[in-house]
Amino acid sequence: MTSTSSGEHLHLLPESSVDTSVPPNYHSWHVAEMNLPQHDVNLPAPQGKEGRYLMMNNHIWGIGWGNVLQELIFNAHLAYRTNRTFVFYNYTWSVDPGDIAMYNDKPIPARIPITALLSGPIAGAPFPPAEKLPPAVSTEFYRQVCQNSTRLRKDVMGTSLQDASASVIVQAWVDRISQVDDPCLEFEGDQLFDVWLFGDGQRMLDIWPSLSQSPIITEFAWSPLILSAVETNRDLVHPAVARDPKHRAPLPGLLAMHVRRGDFVDHCMHFANWSSQYNAFNSFPQFPDRFTPPEGGGWGINTPENYAKYMDRCFPDIPSIVKRVMEIKASATGRQLDRIYVLTNGPREWLAELKEALRRAATWKSITTSRDMRLSWEQKFVAQAVDMQIAQQADVFIGNGFSSLTSNVNMFRMAYGLPPEKTRFW
Structure with a gap:
């Protein structure tokens, strides 16, 4: 167990002792959560039995990490x-009993403790002293103190908030919650912040002045498990990885690009069917690449020309990817690019073709994909967070405008002051 500067602990088992026939259960991370110092019922107010808590028992589950993190x-x-x-609560794929769920006929962890993915106040680390707020607690502790x-x-x-902006929705719930005297408040039923809100970038933007200054964002950090994965693969990704203790400084010359494959093609068709806009924080007006749904679409259907436009931006093929990379490399903000990292779930054979096409187009010091990373058994099941950490530090990032994962990366890039002109889209 290795201590970190934040006071958290990194639990890494020797790979020789790991049973890779079943997915990891992250037991040591659960134990560490239970042992956090705030999990003491006898602490004085505003903690312990005298605390005032907000439990979101209606949180989303059974869906990808990008949506869950939003x-x-x-x-x-x-x-x-x-x-x-x-x-705080687990990243949950299944609420059924047992530690194993299934995804695409493969066993995966049913639940992953949030501290295996994240650090900072969102996952129980202390707030900055000026905030004078107690740290977050686990669901188990909440059940203990809130009978x-x-x-x-x-x-x-x-239906008053059905089409409201993010800022209006948050303020409405702040006002409503202020009317509750009970120190134990629990939400149930439908999610307060749903896919319709996150799927509409224009409804999201007015929350940014408030959200970007919130310690939930300013003090956000990835867990030691995620950071150790990036550092272990420094030779594959970039030699400057981890020089910045906060892991926020851009990595000079690194182009990260988000290339979704597999069943995302079905999602792209869905976006085209409904003339969707870019997701959440992919719509900052400072970004040079904008998207307006083309006219001609109907209710659940679109024109052949419009389907092609959506697929170019949502599910580009290898020639389109290479063309876009070379366009950006030739631009004023991309001339220094000399390394590539591909965030992807693509098959290895297809990625080999992509690498070869990129090498034919230009000279690169390295081209690395998600599939090339050397990860521990626990890290393999949180690899999407590893990808996000690399992308948020990339010199230039090409994202998928319809993706929640890309939106989260862009949120952090904007919050940490990376030049918006270096965030691009397909």
């Missing part, structure tokens, strides 16, 4: 805005 950040930000202690809770549901607001 909602998690908003839930934690809402708790911060209401001066309540946030109750009874006031329960709220999204539908208490009726």
Whole structure:
């Protein structure tokens, strides 16, 4: 077990002792969460039995990490805005008993403790002293101190927030929660912040002045498990990895690009069918690449020309990828690019073709993909977070405008002051 500067601990088992016939259960991370110092019922107010808590028992589950992280950040930000202690929760794929779930006929962890993915106040680390707020607690501790809770549901607001902007929605819930005297407040039912909100970039932008200054974002960090994966692969990714202790400084010359494959083609067709906009924080007006849904689409259907436009931006083929890379490399912000990292779930054979096409187009010091990374058994099941850490530090990032993972990367890039002209899209 290795201590980190944040006071958290990195639990790495020798690979020789790991049973890779079953997915990891992250037991040591669960134990470490239970042993966090704030998990003491006898602490004085505003902690322990005297705390004021916000539990989001309606959080999303059974869906990809990008979507889960979006909602998690908003839930934690809402708790911060209401001066309540946030109750953090697992990244959950299945709520059924047992430690194993199935995805694409393969076993995966049913639940991953959030501290295996994240650090910072969102995952129980202390707030900056000026905030004077107690650290977040686990669901188990909340159940221990809150035998009874006031329960709220999204539908208490009726349809008044159905098309509202993110800032309006958050403020409405801040006002509603301020009317609750019970120190134990629990939400159930539908999610407060849903896919319709995150899928509409224009509704998201007015929350940015508040969210970007929230310690949920300013103090956000990836877990030691994620950072150690990036550092272990320094020779594959970039020699400057980990020189910045906060892992926020850009990596000179590194082009990261998000290339989704597999069943994402079906998602892209869905976006085209409904003339979708870019996801969440992919719509900052400072970004040079903008997208307006082309006219001609109908209710669940679109024109052949429009389908082609969506696929170029959402599911580009190898010639389109290479063409876009060379366009950006020839631009003023891309001339220094000499390394590539590809965030991808693509098959190895296809990625080999992509690498060869990129090498034919230009000279690169290295081309690395997600499939090339050397990861421990625990790291393999949180590899999407490893990708995000690399992308948020890349000199230039080409993202998928329809992706929640890209949106989260771009949120961090903007929050940490990376030049918006160095965030691009297909």
